[in-house]
Amino acid sequence: MVNKDQALQDLVESISMRYFRRKFKHKAFYNPRLKTTGGRYHLRSGDIDINPLVEEMHGREELVGVIKHELCHYHLHQQGMPYQHRDQEFKLLLRQVGGSRYVKDMRTNKEYRLLYQCVECQTEYFRQRKLNTKRYACGKCRGKLVLVQDVLS
Ligand SMILES: [Zn+2]
Ligand SMILES: [Zn+2]
Structure with a gap:
């Protein structure tokens, strides 16, 4: 597990340098x-976490696409620029680096734009x-639903 995380860390760092030059x-x-x-x-922490099923279910290319997507949020936010899905800066950067566009539901493999919790x-x-x-x-407990904003997908 530790080795897998180190390999992921290395991959994210190298994608960051190669495509974002940062x-x-x-x-x-x-x-x-x-x-x-x-x-x-x-x-808050600046960290990125990745679902281990991305590569298992969709292959290496999709893993790289998801990492690029998260790095778009990361680099824009770290530089104090607009970093949300709806922002032009985000859309442009995502297109430039060829990241995955939408959140993918890992269970159904459908693509969605919005995540509520x-x-x-x-x-x-x-x-x-x-x-x-x-x-x-909420369908389970009737609780209030909110659009997830502080933890972005
Ligand atoms: Zn609930
Ligand atoms: Zn996102």
């Missing part, structure tokens, strides 16, 4: 608890369109 100065690691998302960039039980919901969170509640 250093990745934080930690990258596999997170087996990620159930549905391929990867995440954490705004229940504030009570933390269940994640992928959607292609915006949800009216006043009308829709």
Whole structure:
């Protein structure tokens, strides 16, 4: 596991230098608890975690695509630039480096733009369109749903 994480760290660092011409100065690691998302960039810590199933299910190319996607969030955010999916800067950079465009639901292999999460039980919901969170509640516990923003996919 430690060796796998080191290999991932090396891969993220080399993709960062090669495609972004900038250093990745934080930690990258596999997170087996990620159930549905391929990867995440954490705004507070600066770290990136990757779902180990990305490569297992979709191959090396998809892994590289997911890493590029997370690095787009990373480098824009680290430089104080707009870094969210809807931002022009993000879209442009993603196109330049050829990253994966959307969050992929790892269970169904469908692509979704939006990720909602229940504030009570933390269940994640992928959607292609915006949800009216006043009308829709969590299917499991009826808790309130919020658009995930502080931990980006
Ligand atoms: Zn819930
Ligand atoms: Zn993203």
